[in-house]
Amino acid sequence: ISPLFGDLEGLPPIHMQSAEEDTILSDAVRLEARAREAGVAIEHRRQGHLWHDFQSQAGLIGAADEAIDAAGEAISRCWHGSAEGPxxxxxxxxxxxxxxxxRLQRAGIEEFTIFERGTEVGGTWSVNTYPGAACDIPAHVYSLANEPNPDWSRAYVGQEEIHAYLKGIAERHGLLSHIRFGAEIARADFDEGAGLWRVETMMGETHEAEVLVSACGQLSRPSVPAIAGMESFGGAMFHSAEWAHDVDLTGKRVAVIGTGASAIQLVPELAELAGDLRVFQRSAPYVVPRMEFSYPAPVRWAFRKVPALRRLHRLFLWSVIEFFGLGFGRSQAPLWPLKRGHRKQLAEQVPDGALREALSPKDEIGCKRVLISNDYYPSFNRPNVELETTLIREIGEGGVVTIDGTEHPADAIIWGTGFKANEFLTPMRLFGRGGLELNEAWSEGARAYFGMTIADFPNLFLMYGPNTNQASGSIIHVLESQANYILDAVQALRRRGGGTIELRPEAGEEFEREMQSRLADSVWTGCQNWYVDERGRNSNNWPGISSEYRRRTRRLDPAHYVVTSPARVREPVA
Known part of the structure; x- marks a missing residue:
C-alpha cells in the first residue's frame, strides 16, 4: 500500500528521507508534491549518491547517523512543539x-545566517584565482563526506572545479538564501543579560544571534612582509591571493617573492608567460612528486553508479595520507618515502649541480610544509627563469634590491608569502564575558579547546581554529568533525530553550598543556616556519592525525562545560 494513492489531508507533519540512488526516489518526489497540495507540512531530506535504506548502515557511514539524528529531531519537534532558536x-x-x-539544516535547524565578506560562496577558493591554483590534497578526500562528487576530473583539481563544487552544494541545498554577501564582521559583543552575541559589519549593520561561529579559517588574510621602499615601486605589485587579472604579464619582467605552496603552483605558469622570471627564495622547501592522474569517463560512471567503489577509493587515499601524518611526531620514519621521492625528483629534473644545491632543503622534512609538484623544478631549467637566494634588502622604484646591492629589475612583483595564519580572527574584534577582548585573552598566544571553544566566551565556536591544522591530511575531515561537535552544543541549548554553553577554564588549560607537550617533540620545532610564533609556541598544528581528532570530538563532553539557563542559573550540561 502506498500513501501516493491515499487521502493525505489532515495528516500530521511528515519527515521523509530519500537518496539520489534510491530506486523509488520518483515516488518520494511525487509524495512530497501531493502532501504540499493537501496542505500537509512535509520535510523532504534528500541525500546525494546513496541508496535505498541507507539508514540501516547507521554506525558505519556518517550519512546514516545524520539521517537517524534528523528523524529523531523531527519527531521531537512534532511531539513537543518546535522550540525557537538558538x-x-x-x-x-x-x-x-x-x-x-x-549539518544544522539536516538536523532541522534553519535559523542560521552566514556572513560572507566576498561576493560568492567558496571562501579561499573564491578568492585564490592565481594561475595554477589547485588543491594539493586528492579531490576525493578534499570534499565533504556527505556531498560526494563522483565527477572529479582528476586526482588534484584546480580552483575553478573546487569553487564550482561549493557553489553547487549551496545552490542545491538552498543555502544562498541564508547568506549575506559583502558582509565582513568588524566586531562581536556578548550580551550577558540577553545571552546572545551582537555582531556588527564593516558597514555598520548589526545582527543578533545566540550562537556565533567563526569559520574564517587560518588562511584568509594574505601576509606581506614589511620591506623598505615598497611604496616607491613603479610597477604592479600584488599578493598571489589578490591576483590582479587586469595586469598582463606576457613578456614582462616578473619577480616572485616566496617559495611556499602558492608560489610553486604559480611559478610554472609564469615561466611560460613572462619574458624574465626571478624567484626569490629564503629557504628551499621539500617538493615531492605529485601522483597526478585523471579519471576517465568510465571511472566517473562507475563512481556514480556504484557508490561503494568511490567510497573505497576515498578510503584508500585517506589511509595513505593518514599514514604520512604519523611522521610529524617523534619519529619521521613514515616520511622517508617522501624524502626519497624528493631527492630522486630533484636529481632527475635539475641537472645543474649548483642550482640543485640551491634548491635542496636544509631542514628536516616536515619542519615546513611539504609541497607537491611535478613541474616546479623543471621551470628553473628554462633560460628566462632564475633562482635568487640572496636576501632582499629593499624594494626600489625599478625592482628588488638584495643585500649585496644588486638591483633586479622588475615590471611586476608578486608576493607568494603565505598568510597571517597566527592571526585567526584579525581584524575582527570579539568581546566576551565581562567585556574581555579575545586579543587580550590570547595575549600569550591563540589557544582553544580542540580549536573550537574558549573560556569566558560563551556560545562562541571556531572552525579551523588554533591547533587544528593538519600537516598531512584533509582539513575537510576536521571541519566535518567540528560541525558535528558544534551541532551537539546547539542542540543542548535548544533542548533547554536557550541559555549559554561555556568551556570550563580548567578543561582549556589541561588541553593546552597536552598540545604544547606533544608539539615540543614534533618535527616543527627544528626550523623557522609559520606554525611557530616568536615565543616558540605552536598555535597552528594538531599533533596527531585527523582520525584521532575525529575520535576525540565525536561527542561534546558535558564534564568540560557549564551552561547558563535562560534564567541565568549556572548548571552542568546534562
Missing part, C-alpha cells in the same frame, strides 16, 4: 561554513 551566526562561506550549515 539563532546561529556563521562567519565565512568556505568549506567550514558550508559544512556547518548543512
Amino acid at each position: 539563532r546561529v551566526a556563521i562567519i565565512g562561506s568556505g568549506f567550514g561554513g558550508i559544512a556547518l550549515a548543512l
Whole structure:
C-alpha cells in the first residue's frame, strides 16, 4: 500500500528521507508534491549518491547517523512543539561554513545566517584565482563526506572545479538564501543579560544571534612582509591571493617573492608567460612528486553508479595520507618515502649541480610544509627563469634590491608569502564575558579547546581554529568533525530553550598543556616556519592525525562545560 494513492489531508507533519540512488526516489518526489497540495507540512531530506535504506548502515557511514539524528529531531519537534532558536551566526562561506550549515539544516535547524565578506560562496577558493591554483590534497578526500562528487576530473583539481563544487552544494541545498554577501564582521559583543552575541559589519549593520561561529579559517588574510621602499615601486605589485587579472604579464619582467605552496603552483605558469622570471627564495622547501592522474569517463560512471567503489577509493587515499601524518611526531620514519621521492625528483629534473644545491632543503622534512609538484623544478631549467637566494634588502622604484646591492629589475612583483595564519580572527574584534577582548585573552598566544571553544566566551565556536591544522591530511575531515561537535552544543541549548554553553577554564588549560607537550617533540620545532610564533609556541598544528581528532570530538563532553539557563542559573550540561 502506498500513501501516493491515499487521502493525505489532515495528516500530521511528515519527515521523509530519500537518496539520489534510491530506486523509488520518483515516488518520494511525487509524495512530497501531493502532501504540499493537501496542505500537509512535509520535510523532504534528500541525500546525494546513496541508496535505498541507507539508514540501516547507521554506525558505519556518517550519512546514516545524520539521517537517524534528523528523524529523531523531527519527531521531537512534532511531539513537543518546535522550540525557537538558538539563532546561529556563521562567519565565512568556505568549506567550514558550508559544512556547518548543512549539518544544522539536516538536523532541522534553519535559523542560521552566514556572513560572507566576498561576493560568492567558496571562501579561499573564491578568492585564490592565481594561475595554477589547485588543491594539493586528492579531490576525493578534499570534499565533504556527505556531498560526494563522483565527477572529479582528476586526482588534484584546480580552483575553478573546487569553487564550482561549493557553489553547487549551496545552490542545491538552498543555502544562498541564508547568506549575506559583502558582509565582513568588524566586531562581536556578548550580551550577558540577553545571552546572545551582537555582531556588527564593516558597514555598520548589526545582527543578533545566540550562537556565533567563526569559520574564517587560518588562511584568509594574505601576509606581506614589511620591506623598505615598497611604496616607491613603479610597477604592479600584488599578493598571489589578490591576483590582479587586469595586469598582463606576457613578456614582462616578473619577480616572485616566496617559495611556499602558492608560489610553486604559480611559478610554472609564469615561466611560460613572462619574458624574465626571478624567484626569490629564503629557504628551499621539500617538493615531492605529485601522483597526478585523471579519471576517465568510465571511472566517473562507475563512481556514480556504484557508490561503494568511490567510497573505497576515498578510503584508500585517506589511509595513505593518514599514514604520512604519523611522521610529524617523534619519529619521521613514515616520511622517508617522501624524502626519497624528493631527492630522486630533484636529481632527475635539475641537472645543474649548483642550482640543485640551491634548491635542496636544509631542514628536516616536515619542519615546513611539504609541497607537491611535478613541474616546479623543471621551470628553473628554462633560460628566462632564475633562482635568487640572496636576501632582499629593499624594494626600489625599478625592482628588488638584495643585500649585496644588486638591483633586479622588475615590471611586476608578486608576493607568494603565505598568510597571517597566527592571526585567526584579525581584524575582527570579539568581546566576551565581562567585556574581555579575545586579543587580550590570547595575549600569550591563540589557544582553544580542540580549536573550537574558549573560556569566558560563551556560545562562541571556531572552525579551523588554533591547533587544528593538519600537516598531512584533509582539513575537510576536521571541519566535518567540528560541525558535528558544534551541532551537539546547539542542540543542548535548544533542548533547554536557550541559555549559554561555556568551556570550563580548567578543561582549556589541561588541553593546552597536552598540545604544547606533544608539539615540543614534533618535527616543527627544528626550523623557522609559520606554525611557530616568536615565543616558540605552536598555535597552528594538531599533533596527531585527523582520525584521532575525529575520535576525540565525536561527542561534546558535558564534564568540560557549564551552561547558563535562560534564567541565568549556572548548571552542568546534562
